[in-house]
Structure formats: structure tokens, C-alpha cells
Amino acid sequence: MIDLFGAAYSVYVRSARMALEEKGIAYQLVPIDVFAPGGPPDSFLELNPFGTIPALRHDNFTLYETVAILRYVDEAFDGPPLQPEEAGGRARMTQILSILDSHAYRTLVWNIYVERVVKPREGAPADEVGIASAIGPARTVLAALDDLVEDGPFLLGDKLTLADCHAAPMLALFEKSDEGVTLLKGAPKLSRWLQDFQRRPCFEATKPA
Ligand SMILES: N[C@@H](CCC(=O)N[C@@H](CS)C(=O)NCC(=O)O)C(=O)O
Incomplete structure (x- = not known):
């Protein structure tokens, strides 16, 4: 039995869920x-001392950090395999995963989407200087990713990989901001x-309520 600990609103949790869906693996969220308020419960910190979601439990095996979870789910x-077989393709996939974690998440999700969409929705002013x-x-980020997109339908060609699962939740949120709509026009591929990709059943099945 697989337990995935987290919340549907989280882009990282959604990326793990999409990989589980694509593999056809039953799990419970x-x-x-x-x-x-007060952060996650202490029992969760025993699973992940950094307190971030998701974490996964498969029988007695526990794991946190999304990329590790994605690889585990696949392997x-x-x-269907969700990683390219040959070294070049696998490296390219890892490169995209790293760009998403190191450069895309903070900028696209927190600095733009949360400021432009979430904060005003909650009655707080957006940080315009931060957005600018x-x-x-x-x-x-978008130019780098666009440069890496291959002839589709997936990011790395004709097979879905973990890169698709990891990129879609972040970019879909980013696109909900005006800045996202405008900037994505400069990244046509x-x-x-x-x-x-947003028409894929795994995307629909993991939509936050
Ligand atoms: N490096 C972590 C990052 C996960 C992450 O930042 N998750 C967010 C939710 S999308 C979170 O738990 N944020 C709470 C926090 O940073 O305290 C991973 O890859 O799993």
C-alpha cells in the first residue's frame, strides 16, 4: 500500500501524484x-524533518524529496517507464527536473503566481516590486525550458517522462497569472x-479542488 502525504494544492505533491497516475499505481493521499498554523504535525516531521510535502510510504519504506519519490515510483x-533509457535522454530529463527545482519553483510559483493571484484573492496586496x-x-527559466523542448507530444519527445510530471503543475499555476500568460507567449514550444498536456487524464485526476 502506498501513502502519499501532502495536500492537493501543492505543486510538488501533484507532480508525485501524476507519476503515480501514469504508472497506474493505487495510492492514498x-x-x-x-x-x-503551527506547521505540519510532529508525526509528519518524523517522516520528513524538513517538513515539506510530499513524503511517501510504501510498506515500511519511507521517502521524501519529490525527485527521489518520482524516481522511486518509476523504478x-x-x-510504463517514465525515464528515457539512454544516457543523453536521462540526463536531459534530470536537467529539466533540476531547472524546475532550482530556478522555476520560487520564481514562477512564489514570486509571481502567489503574489499576483493568491494574495489578492486573500485580500492582501501583491508585492509589485517583487513581481517586477x-x-x-x-x-x-522559460527560455531555458523552451530551448530543451523536443518534438512532442511530450517535453522530451514521443514518451512521457518525469520531466512532464514535474513541469506541468508549476507551469499550470504560473499560467494563471497575467504575467504567466504574457511570458509564456515568448516560449512557444x-x-x-x-x-x-493539461488535457491528459493524470492532469485532470490530480486537479486541486
Ligand atoms: N525539495 C522539496 C520541496 C517541496 C516543497 O517545497 N513543497 C512545498 C509545498 S508545494 C512545501 O512543503 N512548502 C512548505 C515549506 O516550505 O515550509 C521536494 O522536492 O519535495
Whole structure:
């Protein structure tokens, strides 16, 4: 039995869920709200001392850090392979995963989407200076990713990989901001992929309520 600890609102949790869906693996989402007052429960910190979601438990094996979870989901179970076989393709996939973690998440999700969409929705003012200073880094991220997109329908060609699962949740949130809509126009291959990928059943099945 697989337990995935986290919340449907999290882009990282969604990326792990999409990989589970694509592999056809049954799992249950065990609710952990990292943004609850007081933070996640102590019992969760025993699973992940950094307190971030997701964490995964498969029988007695536990794991945190999304990329490790993605690889485990792909390698420990039957189902369609979600990683390229040859070294170049696998390296390219890892490169995209790293760009997403190191450069995309903070800039696209926190500095732009949360400021432009979430904060005003909650009645708080957006940090306009912060948004303005995130535009340049966002352009760099999108150009780098666009440059790596291969002839589709997936990011790395004709097979879905973990890169698709990891990129879609972050980019789909980013696209909900006006800045996202505008900046994605400058990344046409990435944009086309995002529109197509959002029609995939795994995307629909993991939509936050
Ligand atoms: N490096 C972690 C990052 C995961 C992450 O930042 N998750 C967010 C939710 S999308 C979170 O738990 N944030 C709470 C916090 O940073 O305290 C991973 O890859 O799993």
C-alpha cells in the first residue's frame, strides 16, 4: 500500500501524484497541510524533518524529496517507464527536473503566481516590486525550458517522462497569472506542450479542488 502525504494544492505533491497516475499505481493521499498554523504535525516531521510535502510510504519504506519519490515510483513498480533509457535522454530529463527545482519553483510559483493571484484573492496586496524583479528570472527559466523542448507530444519527445510530471503543475499555476500568460507567449514550444498536456487524464485526476 502506498501513502502519499501532502495536500492537493501543492505543486510538488501533484507532480508525485501524476507519476503515480501514469504508472497506474493505487495510492492514498494522506492529508498534511504544511501551511496550517503551527506547521505540519510532529508525526509528519518524523517522516520528513524538513517538513515539506510530499513524503511517501510504501510498506515500511519511507521517502521524501519529490525527485527521489518520482524516481522511486518509476523504478519500483511495473507500468510504463517514465525515464528515457539512454544516457543523453536521462540526463536531459534530470536537467529539466533540476531547472524546475532550482530556478522555476520560487520564481514562477512564489514570486509571481502567489503574489499576483493568491494574495489578492486573500485580500492582501501583491508585492509589485517583487513581481517586477521576478520577470527577468522568469524569462530566463522559460527560455531555458523552451530551448530543451523536443518534438512532442511530450517535453522530451514521443514518451512521457518525469520531466512532464514535474513541469506541468508549476507551469499550470504560473499560467494563471497575467504575467504567466504574457511570458509564456515568448516560449512557444513550452506553451504548446502545456496546453496539450493539461488535457491528459493524470492532469485532470490530480486537479486541486
Ligand atoms: N525539495 C522539496 C520541496 C517541496 C516543497 O517545497 N513543497 C512545498 C509545498 S508545494 C512545501 O512543503 N512548502 C512548505 C515549506 O516550505 O515550509 C521536494 O522536492 O519535495
